[in-house]
Amino acid sequence: MPKKAGKGLMQKAAHMVRRKAIDPGGDPYLNREPPKDMALCKRCGAVYHEKRWYKRENLPEKLEGKPNTDMVFCPGCQKYRDKYPGGYITIEGRFVEEHGDEIVRLIDNKEDRQLNINPLEKVMAIRRRDGRIEVETTTDKLAQRIGLILQKAFNGEITYKWSTDNRIARVVWRRDDS
Numbered sequence: 001m002p003k004k005a006g007k008g009l010m011q012k013a014a015h016m017v018r019r020k021a022i023d024p025g026g027d028p029y030l031n032r033e034p035p036k037d038m039a040l041c042k043r044c045g046a047v048y049h050e051k052r053w054y055k056r057e058n059l060p061e062k063l064e065g066k067p068n069t070d071m072v073f074c075p076g077c078q079k080y081r082d083k084y085p086g087g088y089i090t091i092e093g094r095f096v097e098e099h100g101d102e103i104v105r106l107i108d109n110k111e112d113r114q115l116n117i118n119p120l121e122k123v124m125a126i127r128r129r130d131g132r133i134e135v136e137t138t139t140d141k142l143a144q145r146i147g148l149i150l151q152k153a154f155n156g157e158i159t160y161k162w163s164t165d166n167r168i169a170r171v172v173w174r175r176d177d178s
């Protein structure tokens, strides 16, 4: 039956698209019991509504002024509290010696739209060690995006590696000329 086959394909395509966004499959934090609608994250101020988290300034207009029901930690802040990263970025090479401050400012930019698309994606830690910068993020997607942001700003080379369950990304950005 062609109709049925067609529908199956559509479902498959939709599933793949969803996996590209936030994939709850391998993420225990996204599979937990959801909070009450309009719950407020007490650390970052994100608000939960109909299965997703919004930054307060991105809440749909109809919800403005609606009271919060509960005080919780959003999955991003739970990961932060538990020190449970989904992505690691190592930034290395001679370039980092002279441009370390610039690089950290770029990654630590709370106003940058590319860094702040989803309230569940957060930079958890930025450490400078032995001429390298090590960054931890709550999701693999954010680690990848930071790699791309660095490449766009400073060229360099990126390599990506995933854990076998595809949950954790290890990104290395490197530039050797100063």
Ligand SMILES: [Zn+2]
Binding pocket: 041, 042, 043, 044, 045, 046, 073, 074, 075, 076, 077, 078
């Ligand atoms: Zn939060």
